[in-house]
Amino acid sequence: MGDLDRVLVLAGGISPEHEVSLRSGRRVAEALRRLDIEVQVADADAALLATLAADPPQVVFPVLHGAAGEDGAIREILELAGVPYVGAPPHACRVAYAKPTAKALVAEQGLAVPRGVTLPKSVFHDLGAPALLDRIVAALGLPLFVKPDQGGSAFGATSVDSAEALPAALVSCFAYSDTAIIEERVAGTEIAVGVLDLGDGPFALPAVEIVPDGGVYDYAARYTAGRTEFFSPARLDPATAAAAAEAAITAHSALGLRDLSRTDLIVDPGGRVRFLEVNVAPGMTETSTLPLAVEAAGLDFAVVCRELAHRALLRG
Template sequence: MSQHTHEPSGAAGGPLTVAILAGGLSHERDVSLRSGRRVAGVLRDQGVHVEVLDVDSSLIPTLEAMRPDVVWPLVHGSTGEDGSLQDLLSLLGVPFVGTDATGCRRASLKPVAKSLLAAVGVATPVHVALPQALFREVGAQRVLAAVVARLGLPLVVKPAGGGSALGVTVVTDARELPEAMVDCFAYGDVALIERAVSGTEVAVSVVDTGDGPRALPPVEIVTDGPYDYDARYNAGRSEYFVPARLDDPGAAAVADLAVTVHTTLGLRHLSRTDMILDEAGTAWFLDANVAPGMTETSLFPQAAQAAGHPEQLYLAIVRAALAG
């Protein structure tokens, strides 16, 4: 039940209406649907009129008929985070939560994001980005031998786009590299291969509801094995500490990095940065997320909960989108 005596009002003076986009055709469809349902529930408890829409051939006519005040895209993976859905919403003239298309492209292409952040002094692991076609043209064995010779071991192999740790492998032995590449190329045409950094795995969410970006409490992730898709979305594989068990300089370093990522990549309203804090106190940038997961085990909701009044934060994000 809503605990509010009045409903939040939309642009036309009626109740605030939000269309949440979830699902789509990416490998992360199930996670997206769970995220959408969860955010819808939080907003409905605040008196917002919410409809959850799938991204399919009925989307445009449904949006045109519904005329929502704000659209909240919660489609994870390719079309949800690569700027294409944001371009579509801009074409339709609908205010939407999250980063615009240009910022999405900067963030979702991991090699591009890493280059932009390295240019402003952010630490990010040494890496190469290699398309599948190159392996066919030059010969996989020689390319992989050069990778190991240059970057050393252990390595992390991941698709250059996408999320939810799909197609990600930690390689500790060069003999594991060919299989890791096959797994990676199942999710994208370009592989990002980077030197593994050891330390504390931390995710820091950033919100900006109109008064500048601020970091939410950091979430520390301790996993039985790699923090892969299964560890992220199946309860019990991972343990989370919110706020993360960091000393003051460490907490400041991870918050600073997340805000730097948000501003440097031109992100909007909300983002999540994944990083490693090493023993020397350096925060290493791994990945930026423009449509962070919102399921029960996702990191953004845990950070919002720790910051207090998460339902008010979600409503403030919607209001920021409505305000442009």
């Protein structure tokens, strides 16, 4: 472990998740410094390439959320710069970041996914929104859930209880992406399952149960202390907990992810685990589920960060 002594944490970015990324980056940096590792925190901006060239770090730990941070672009830059980094390679990021693609791939591996459709904004204009919306409601029923085809932190995501509320939900969605996912809203217990690979293969952390105040796990509920109650480990029977862990590892492996990921799932009233989406750069804030799961597993968050960075160093 003594070989690792200098890490560059990338945090910030230009996505709507900028502030969350900064908070995540600060926490990772503080954890590594606690283990006497020299840490520099930088943004992914015009100075990045010069920084990498002038004073190359041993390892880059990207904690960038949203576009660029999770769509593979920054990972491509790090590959070009020849700098080892924590996390999934570019091609896997692109697949996971495209939610409809990720959903289709995990369904091929046998995971249950909500029924839904993925449609671009132009289709509603070209084919007539009222008739198309009527057909969607007739096919999928109510309630529904509308979200952008990419991105995180619940930006542009809306729960829809009536057909009359669907147009406004799409307007909100299209503010963040030109393509919307409209799917059945599955009732049940919302959980997040983190996956780590510290060198011996991927393993699932204990599931974290998410109970937001008011019932909607939106941006405020995710990042405002006290707005959401978390149960870690989740209040699941052993068989369901095992199924959730298996689903998260299946998603991690099927999408070609590496080092760490977080899979969002919902357990319906019948105990069936449904896949919602996967995140290649999980939040690391005080209210983020991955650090909660690390603690529930009896692991030290700082040691986990160091192990992930060291694994990247060995790859490099």
